[in-house]
Amino acid sequence: MALELRAITKRVEQVTHIKETSLLLEPGRFNVLLGETGAGKTSLIKLMAGLDRVATGQILMDGRDVTGMSPQKRNISLVHQFFVNYPHMTVFDNIASPLRVAGMAKSEIQGRVEAAADVLQLRPMLHRRPHELSGGQQQRTALARAIAKESTAVFLDEPLANLDYKLREELREQLPELFAGRGAVVVYATSEPAEALMLGGRTALMQDGRVTQFGPTAEIYRRPNTLVSARVFSDPPINSAPVTKSGDRVELGHGVGWQLTGPAAALRDGTYTVAIRPNYISPVRSEAAFVPMTGTVQITELSGSESTAHFRLGAETWVSLAPGVHRYHVGEDHEFFMDPAHCFYFAPDGALVA
Amino acid sequence: MRKVNQKGWLFVLPVLLLVAFNALVPMMTVVNYSVQETFGNNQFFWHGLGWFEQILRSERFHAALGRQFLFTAMILAIEVLLGVIIALSMPRKGFWVPFCLVTMALPMLIPWNVVGAMWNIFTLPDIGLLGYVMNHTLGIPYNMTQDPLAAWITVIVMDVWHWTSLVVLLCYAGLVSIPDAYYQAAKIDGASNWSVFRFIQLPKMKQVLTIAVLLRFMDSFNIYTEPFVLTGGGPGNSTTLLSIDLVKIALGQFDLGPAAAMSLIYFAITLFVSWLFYTLMTRHDVK
Numbered sequence: 001m002a003l004e005l006r007a008i009t010k011r012v013e014q015v016t017h018i019k020e021t022s023l024l025l026e027p028g029r030f031n032v033l034l035g036e037t038g039a040g041k042t043s044l045i046k047l048m049a050g051l052d053r054v055a056t057g058q059i060l061m062d063g064r065d066v067t068g069m070s071p072q073k074r075n076i077s078l079v080h081q082f083f084v085n086y087p088h089m090t091v092f093d094n095i096a097s098p099l100r101v102a103g104m105a106k107s108e109i110q111g112r113v114e115a116a117a118d119v120l121q122l123r124p125m126l127h128r129r130p131h132e133l134s135g136g137q138q139q140r141t142a143l144a145r146a147i148a149k150e151s152t153a154v155f156l157d158e159p160l161a162n163l164d165y166k167l168r169e170e171l172r173e174q175l176p177e178l179f180a181g182r183g184a185v186v187v188y189a190t191s192e193p194a195e196a197l198m199l200g201g202r203t204a205l206m207q208d209g210r211v212t213q214f215g216p217t218a219e220i221y222r223r224p225n226t227l228v229s230a231r232v233f234s235d236p237p238i239n240s241a242p243v244t245k246s247g248d249r250v251e252l253g254h255g256v257g258w259q260l261t262g263p264a265a266a267l268r269d270g271t272y273t274v275a276i277r278p279n280y281i282s283p284v285r286s287e288a289a290f291v292p293m294t295g296t297v298q299i300t301e302l303s304g305s306e307s308t309a310h311f312r313l314g315a316e317t318w319v320s321l322a323p324g325v326h327r328y329h330v331g332e333d334h335e336f337f338m339d340p341a342h343c344f345y346f347a348p349d350g351a352l353v354a
Numbered sequence: 355m356r357k358v359n360q361k362g363w364l365f366v367l368p369v370l371l372l373v374a375f376n377a378l379v380p381m382m383t384v385v386n387y388s389v390q391e392t393f394g395n396n397q398f399f400w401h402g403l404g405w406f407e408q409i410l411r412s413e414r415f416h417a418a419l420g421r422q423f424l425f426t427a428m429i430l431a432i433e434v435l436l437g438v439i440i441a442l443s444m445p446r447k448g449f450w451v452p453f454c455l456v457t458m459a460l461p462m463l464i465p466w467n468v469v470g471a472m473w474n475i476f477t478l479p480d481i482g483l484l485g486y487v488m489n490h491t492l493g494i495p496y497n498m499t500q501d502p503l504a505a506w507i508t509v510i511v512m513d514v515w516h517w518t519s520l521v522v523l524l525c526y527a528g529l530v531s532i533p534d535a536y537y538q539a540a541k542i543d544g545a546s547n548w549s550v551f552r553f554i555q556l557p558k559m560k561q562v563l564t565i566a567v568l569l570r571f572m573d574s575f576n577i578y579t580e581p582f583v584l585t586g587g588g589p590g591n592s593t594t595l596l597s598i599d600l601v602k603i604a605l606g607q608f609d610l611g612p613a614a615a616m617s618l619i620y621f622a623i624t625l626f627v628s629w630l631f632y633t634l635m636t637r638h639d640v641k
Contacts, residue, residue: 072544098543
C-alpha cells in the first residue's frame with residue numbers, strides 16, 4: 001500500500017494554498033511533513049484524507065485513483081493537534097465508533113478495541129469518558145482509534161503539540177513502533193525540526209504551500225537542496241550571509257575569510273550565500289582550521305549544558321550554539337570560531353552548489 | 355491562629371443593601387399582605403393562611419394556572435424545536451452570517467407592548483394585513499376577538515415570532531463553538547447526518563439549551579404585556595393567563611390579600627418548575 005500524489009494543487013477562491021505537489025509516500029516508515037505554521041501541512045493532509053478536494057491532480061492509494069472518493073471510503077484515520085474524542089462516549093465506544101459505523105460484528109469489535117487499548121495502555125480507562133482522562137490519555141485514545149480501525153493511511157497532524165514536555169517525549173518514542181508492521185502509510189506533520197530528526201523515516205520539507213525537498217530525514221538534514229530547505233530544517237535558525245569567492249578563498253567581509261577545500265573550491269568566482277548551523281560556531285577553537293570571527297554579543301541564553309549567543313557582525317546577526325557553559329558579556333565583543341567544513345554554499349537562485 | 359478580617363463585611367454590604375431593597379423588602383411586603391385582610395384606611399386584620407386556602411381552592415385560579423401551563427408547554431415545545439432546526443440550518447461562515455444573525459435578533463429588539471400592539475393591528479379583520487387576507491382573500495373566518503381558538507393561536511404564534519430567535523441564537527453559539535475537527539472525525543468515520551447531530555451537535559448544544567429552556571420557561575410563565583395588549587385576556591377569559599388574572603385581582607378588584615397570596619403561590623410554582631427543569635437537564639452531567 002502506497003499513497004501517491006500526482007501534481008496536486010489546491011485553490012480557495014483563486015488563492016493557491018497548495019502549489020503543484022507530487023509525492024510518493026510508502027508504508028513502513030514515518031513520512032514527516034516539516035514546515036512552519038501556515039506552510040500548508042494541514043492543507044496537504046486534508047487533501048490526502050479527502051476532507052478537501054484537490055483543484056487539479058490525482059491522488060492514488062495502492063495504484064487506485066481515490067481523488068474524488070469520500071474520506072470514509074479511503075479508510076483513513078486522522079489524529080489532530082487537539083484532542084478529538086466524542087465527549088459523551090466512553091473510551092471503548094470512542095475507539096469502537098468507526099468499526100460500528102462500518103457494521104463490524106460485536107465480537108470482532110471487542111477484540112480489536114482491546115488489542116488497541118493494550119498497545120496504548122488504555123485498558124483500565126476503557127469505561128471512562130474523555131473528560132476524565134489526562135491530555136496524554138485522550139490523545140492515546142485517538143491513536144487507539146486509528147489503530148483499531150486498521151486504516152490504510154494514518155495522518156497525525158502535530159499530535160503531540162498540546163501535550164506537556166514529558167508526555168510528548170514518551171509518546172514520540174512509542175509512535176514509530178506503534179505503527180511499525182501495520183502496513184499503513186503514516187504521515188506525521190510537525191513544525192519542530194528536532195521532532196523530524198527523532199522520528200527518522202522520510203521527511204518532506206514544506207514552505208509556502210510547496211514541498212521543497214523530500215527524502216530520508218537524515219540525508220535532507222545533511223544536504224538541504226536549497227537555502228529555503230536549509231532554513232526550514234534548522235532549529236535554532238541557520239546562519240546565512242553573502243560571501244564573495246575568488247580563487248580558493250571566500251570573503252565574508254569584516255576581515256573574515258577562509259580557504260576553500262573540496263567541491264566548493266571548484267566553484268566559479270562570484271557571490272554566493274553561505275549557511276552554517278549554529279552548532280558549528282563555537283567560542284572554542286578546537287581545530288586550527290576553524291575561522292575566527294569577532295562580533296558584538298547581543299543575546300545570550302544558557303539552557304542546561306548548552307550556551308547560545310547571538311552576535312552581530314556587520315549587517316548580519318549570527319547564532320552560536322556550543323556545548324558547555326560559556327560566559328559572554330552582552331554589548332562586548334567576543335571571538336567565535338566557525339567550522340568551514342560544515343558550510344553550505346548556495347547560488348544566488350537559492351540552489352545548493354557545494 | 356488565623357486572624358479573622360472583618361473588613362469582608364464592608365465589601366458585601368452594598369450588594370446586601372441592594373438585594374434587600376429590590377428583592378427582600380418588596381417580597382416581605384407581599385408576604386405581609388398575604389396574611390392580612392384590609393378594608394382600606396390602612397387598617398389591617400390578621401387573616402392567617404386564609405387567602406392561600408381560598409386561592410388554592412379557587413376554580414378561577416385553577417383555570418388560569420391550567421391555561422398558563424398549556425401556553426408555556428406549547429411555546430416551549432415549538433420554540434425549542436424550531437430554534438434548534440433554524441440554528442442548524444444557519445450558515446456557519448461566510449457572507450450570510452451577519453445577515454442571518456441580525457434578522458434573527460430583530461424581533462427581540464422590539465418592546466413587548468409594541469409587539470402586542472403590532473399583532474393586534476396585524477390581525478384586525480378589516481384593516482390588519484393578516485386579518486384581511488384570512489377573511490377576505492382566503493375566505494377563512496378569523497377573528498381573534500371573538501373566537502377563543504383564534505385568540506390562542508395568535509398569542510402562541512406571536513410568542514414564537516418574538517422569542518424563537520433567543521433559542522436560535524443560543525443554539526447557534528453552541529454550534530459555532532464546535533471545532534471543525536469533530537466534523538472531520540465524523541466524516542472520516544462516515545457518520546450519518548443524524549449521528550453528527552445526536553453525538554456531536556446535541557451534546558454541545560445541551561448546556562445552552564438548558565439555559566434557553568430555563569429562560570423561556572420563566573419568561574413565558576410570567577408573561578403579561580404581550581397577551582394583555584393583544585387580547586386583554588379575552589375573548590371571555592380564554593387567554594387570561596396567571597399574570598393577567600393576578601393584575602385583575604390586585605388592581606382591578608383591589609383584593610390585596612388574595613392577590614398577595616396568589617403572587618407567592620405563583621412565585622413558588624415558577625421557582626419549583628425552574629428547579630425541576632434544571633435538575634432534570636443537568637442530572638447526567640459529571641462534575
